[in-house]
Amino acid sequence: MVGEAVSGREEVLSRLRAAVAGGSAPVPVPRAYRREGPIDLDLLVQRLTDYRARVHRVPEADVADTIAGILPTSATVVVPPQLPPAWLPATVTARTDDGLDNARIAAADGVVTAAAVAVVETGTVVLDGSPDQGRRVLSLLPDLHICVVRAAQVVAGVPQALARLAPHRPLTWISGPSATSDIELNRVEGVHGPRTLHVILLP
Amino acid sequence: MTRTFLGMPATAPQGVGQLRGEQSFPAAARQALADAQLRRNLGHATATIRAKSGAVIAEAPDWEELRAAGAAIKTDVLARLPELLEQLEARVTAAGGVVHWAADANEANRIVTDLVRATGSDRVIKVKSMATQEIGLNEALDAAGIIAVETDLAELIVQLGDDRPSHILVPAIHRNRAEIREIFLRAMPDVDPALTDEPAALAAAARRFLRQTFLTTPVAVSGANFAVAETGTLAVVESEGNGRMCLTLPETLITVMGVEKVVPTWRDLEVFLQLLPRASTGERMNPYTSMWTGVTPGDGPQAFHLVLLDNGRSAVLADEVGRQALHCIRCSACLNVCPVYERVGGHAYGSVYPGPIGAVLSPQLTGVADNASLPYASSLCGACYDACPVKINIPELLVHLRDQAPHPRAESAAMAAAAYTMDHPALYAAAQRATRLSRWAGRRGRGLPPPLSGWTAGRDLPEPPAETFREWWAKR
Amino acid sequence: MRIALFVTCLADTMFPEAAKATVRLLERLGHEVVFPEGQTCCGQMHVNTGYQAQAMPLVRRHVRTFDPYDVIVAPSGSCVGSVRHQHALVARRGGDERLASRAESVAGRTYELSELLVDVLGVTDVGAYFPHRVTYHPTCHSLRMLRVGDRPLRLLREVRGLDLVQLPAAEQCCGFGGTFAVKNADTSTAMLADKMRHVLATGADVCAAGDVSCLMHIGGGLSRLRTGVRTVHLAEILAATEAGGGPERRDELVVRT
Numbered sequence: 036m037v038g039e040a041v042s043g044r045e046e047v048l049s050r051l052r053a054a055v056a057g058g059s060a061p062v063p064v065p066r067a068y069r070r071e072g073p074i075d076l077d078l079l080v081q082r083l084t085d086y087r088a089r090v091h092r093v094p095e096a097d098v099a100d101t102i103a104g105i106l107p108t109s110a111t112v113v114v115p116p117q118l119p120p121a122w123l124p125a126t127v128t129a130r131t132d133d134g135l136d137n138a139r140i141a142a143a144d145g146v147v148t149a150a151a152v153a154v155v156e157t158g159t160v161v162l163d164g165s166p167d168q169g170r171r172v173l174s175l176l177p178d179l180h181i182c183v184v185r186a187a188q189v190v191a192g193v194p195q196a197l198a199r200l201a202p203h204r205p206l207t208w209i210s211g212p213s214a215t216s217d218i219e220l221n222r223v224e225g226v227h228g229p230r231t232l233h234v235i236l237l238p
Numbered sequence: 239m240t241r242t243f244l245g246m247p248a249t250a251p252q253g254v255g256q257l258r259g260e261q262s263f264p265a266a267a268r269q270a271l272a273d274a275q276l277r278r279n280l281g282h283a284t285a286t287i288r289a290k291s292g293a294v295i296a297e298a299p300d301w302e303e304l305r306a307a308g309a310a311i312k313t314d315v316l317a318r319l320p321e322l323l324e325q326l327e328a329r330v331t332a333a334g335g336v337v338h339w340a341a342d343a344n345e346a347n348r349i350v351t352d353l354v355r356a357t358g359s360d361r362v363i364k365v366k367s368m369a370t371q372e373i374g375l376n377e378a379l380d381a382a383g384i385i386a387v388e389t390d391l392a393e394l395i396v397q398l399g400d401d402r403p404s405h406i407l408v409p410a411i412h413r414n415r416a417e418i419r420e421i422f423l424r425a426m427p428d429v430d431p432a433l434t435d436e437p438a439a440l441a442a443a444a445r446r447f448l449r450q451t452f453l454t455t456p457v458a459v460s461g462a463n464f465a466v467a468e469t470g471t472l473a474v475v476e477s478e479g480n481g482r483m484c485l486t487l488p489e490t491l492i493t494v495m496g497v498e499k500v501v502p503t504w505r506d507l508e509v510f511l512q513l514l515p516r517a518s519t520g521e522r523m524n525p526y527t528s529m530w531t532g533v534t535p536g537d538g539p540q541a542f543h544l545v546l547l548d549n550g551r552s553a554v555l556a557d558e559v560g561r562q563a564l565h566c567i568r569c570s571a572c573l574n575v576c577p578v579y580e581r582v583g584g585h586a587y588g589s590v591y592p593g594p595i596g597a598v599l600s601p602q603l604t605g606v607a608d609n610a611s612l613p614y615a616s617s618l619c620g621a622c623y624d625a626c627p628v629k630i631n632i633p634e635l636l637v638h639l640r641d642q643a644p645h646p647r648a649e650s651a652a653m654a655a656a657a658y659t660m661d662h663p664a665l666y667a668a669a670q671r672a673t674r675l676s677r678w679a680g681r682r683g684r685g686l687p688p689p690l691s692g693w694t695a696g697r698d699l700p701e702p703p704a705e706t707f708r709e710w711w712a713k714r
Numbered sequence: 715m716r717i718a719l720f721v722t723c724l725a726d727t728m729f730p731e732a733a734k735a736t737v738r739l740l741e742r743l744g745h746e747v748v749f750p751e752g753q754t755c756c757g758q759m760h761v762n763t764g765y766q767a768q769a770m771p772l773v774r775r776h777v778r779t780f781d782p783y784d785v786i787v788a789p790s791g792s793c794v795g796s797v798r799h800q801h802a803l804v805a806r807r808g809g810d811e812r813l814a815s816r817a818e819s820v821a822g823r824t825y826e827l828s829e830l831l832v833d834v835l836g837v838t839d840v841g842a843y844f845p846h847r848v849t850y851h852p853t854c855h856s857l858r859m860l861r862v863g864d865r866p867l868r869l870l871r872e873v874r875g876l877d878l879v880q881l882p883a884a885e886q887c888c889g890f891g892g893t894f895a896v897k898n899a900d901t902s903t904a905m906l907a908d909k910m911r912h913v914l915a916t917g918a919d920v921c922a923a924g925d926v927s928c929l930m931h932i933g934g935g936l937s938r939l940r941t942g943v944r945t946v947h948l949a950e951i952l953a954a955t956e957a958g959g960g961p962e963r964r965d966e967l968v969v970r971t
């Protein structure tokens with residue numbers, strides 16, 4: 036077959052086919068690891084706090100007050116198109132994302148979003164780009180992120196989280212504020228992502 | 239793009255990329271061992287990460303079950319890699335991405351360079367990726383007049399310091415905070431001259447330095463930790479948010495991924511997203527994980543290219559024993575527990591893949607002859623195998639590769655003679671007596687001849703006993 | 715019980731005290747020890763250096779020699795590790811499936827000394843007396859290939875007069891690694907330096923282990939620096955009694971510089 040001109044695709048695939056030489060039966064995967072666990076909200080708070088997220092447990096009616104307590108008066112926040120309006124206090128200026136440019140988003144003092152899922156064991160919140168969470172850039176450029184999580188969105192572990200998420204949506208798993216371990220392998224908070232993360236946990 | 243069809247598994251080509259060192263491991267190690275600062279930095283960093291990782295692994299009661307599942311998924315992936323890649327290609331394409339196949343480093347570099355040129359940009363932002371280091375992408379882009387800006391803090395430290403990476407996860411592990419401060423003061427434009435060596439201050443300096451670059455560069459190049467064949471989803475696991483910046487802000491995203499990174503199903507991520515952070519940074523979960531499938535209208539890059547890279551992997555796959563090296567999820571746990579790595583650091587391995595996994599994977603990718611000293615860069619203590627979240631039996635692989643390595647002629651002769659002697663008990667007993675003769679033959683006080691002089695350079699040898707065990711037994 | 719001694723080539727040739735102590739200990743516990751004469755070397759050095767084909771006759775010889783015995787013991791975690799994890803592999807790669815399965819059978823009957831004592835013979839107090847401050851280096855192959863766990867420590871804790879002190883970073887390799895010590899002598903020595911630092915930090919006068927190879931390495935370093943700390947095989951400590959005296963001492967340590 037030498038001399039036949041084909042694409043890189045055929046080249047790579049035929050190399051790999053030759054390498055596995057026929058054997059292509061699926062290998063059984065033992066899944067004896069935990070796939071169920073208690074949804075322990077206290078543990079979630081502890082795990083979030085452990086990685087320096089600040090957690091507020093309040094009833095939904097108090098979200099606006101809580102946010103007012105976090106942000107200075109007349110701060111500017113960017114918000115996704117369908118964030119519940121009742122969450123926003125009158126003390127801040129909210130800019131709804133209707134295609135805001137990056138400079139405007141970066142200039143905001145903070146961003147408020149909802150979440151898709153939160154994971155107890157790892158202290159993680161996941162955003163999936165739904166209209167109450169918005170485009171990925173929204174929760175990326177501002178230095179402060181306030182994420183509102185409903186107890187019904189909380190799952191025990193990673194397997195349960197994946198089972199709830201839709202793969203085709205752009206997903207961002209967030210476990211604490213931006214951090215690095217690159218200096219002497221110690222975790223230091225605050226590099227490129229938001230340096231402050233508040234999680235408001237609703238009952 | 240066409241090429242001559244050969245279609246047989248092949249190793250990574252010479253003259254491109256960073257898989258081959260300039261000197262042998264023992265020679266490079268000798269220099270590294272003399273660097274007191276390096277050894278102090280490495281000892282401190284690896285001890286820190288071992289303790290952190292150990293603590294979060296102890297929290298997971300099903301760690302062993304997760305490891306078993308991870309290893310089995312990878313075994314499955316390798317057994318049917320071609321079909322999984324075709325499935326991945328179909329899903330990514332259906333979701334609006336474009337898939338490219340690169341047989342080796344040269345092809346991958348050409349594909350990426352052409353894609354960047356087509357955007358008209360002369361600059362790309364990069365999120366840390368072992369695959370692009372392996373193929374020497376930055377050098378190839380540079381040759382084409384394109385600047386590649388590394389955005390990972392450790393990569394930035396390496397790039398600004400005109401240095402080489404020395405660890406999979408923390409490429410600047412060999413630098414301490416004081417050295418990092420010096421590098422920033424020297425090489426970072428517009429840096430605050432009052433910069434301290436507080437890690438938070440150093441991180442903030444990087445944040446300021448890169449912000450404008452993130453906002454203005456239209457093309458990003460990334461690697462991928464996982465790609466799901468079933469859904470076409472790519473995943474990048476990171477800490478700092480530079481990955482999110484690269485994956486979100488530019489108009490064009492180019493992801494270069496070794497073919498072995500594919501996993502069959504969405505559900506398989508539940509195993510690796512638990513294994514990877516605990517084994518690598520010693521966290522329950524890393525700060526950020528991004529997942530995307532093709533292109534999402536109105537959110538993130540609107541052009542997505544996935545480059546699937548062979549560059550020697552087909553040759554690794556063809557070796558049924560050696561194949562398990564392709565399980566690697568680049569967590570670097572094996573480096574952190576390796577007593578050899580801890581003392582010599584990453585540069586001594588001469589490849590972008592250092593430590594125990596590098597000692598096997600580099601020679602596998604290049605062919606053993608091109609990295610002949612690496613399979614011997616281990617005392618076979620087995621700590622790497624215990625630490626590996628996907629259960630790669632690295633000691634077994636090392637021994638397997640040693641068997642393929644070119645052997646010095648004198649050593650081959652000695653080994654053959656020893657085997658022959660030991661298979662003939664009478665000769666063996668005679669050889670034992672000869673050993674003892676050295677008691678009286680005036681060897682006392684002298685070193686052994688090379689290569690055995692390596693032993694007596696640092697250690698005494700005991701006097702052979704007056705009587706071997708079997709002589710004693712015969713007299714009983 | 716009738717127990718076949720797999721002496722290992724290094725103990726036979728260079729460290730017979732460890733092997734003799736194994737015999738004395740097992741006989742004192744009321745067992746019969748036999749020494750199959752045809753044994754030489756398990757071939758580990760060949761396998762680990764990259765000469766698997768040359769190891770084949772040695773594996774064949776080992777299997778042939780020990781196949782007739784129900785219980786086999788070696789005073790070496792490393793050599794038992796080779797028997798258990800390498801012999802069948804070498805045979806199989808050499809295309810001899812029959813040898814491979816016989817090797818597996820022999821491996822299933824082969825024990826490292828602490829395994830034999832604790833698991834097979836069910837003793838931890840072997841009636842030993844050793845009035846010294848001792849620290850124990852677990853050796854990589856006992857620890858990670860055989861998973862002997864705390865068996866050696868349980869045995870040592872029962873020894874009368876013995877003051878057992880914990881070795882810091884005990885699980886770290888001493889840097890021996892067979893031909894590694896020669897091919898990568900500098901790195902090996904750097905690892906040894908740290909191991910010695912930890913041994914000295916314990917204030918022990920004896921460093922014990924279950925492998926003469928690691929002891930040769932550690933002892934060679936301790937001797938070179940004239941630290942005054944001795945290396946002694948676990949078997950020698952367990953064989954020592956008040957009546958029978960302690961381990962044999964070599965007349966002198968030879969310095970080869």
Ligand code: SF4
Nearest residue numbers: 566567569570572626
């Ligand atoms: S070989 Fe295993 S431990 Fe080492 S980097 Fe790869 S996955 Fe991690």
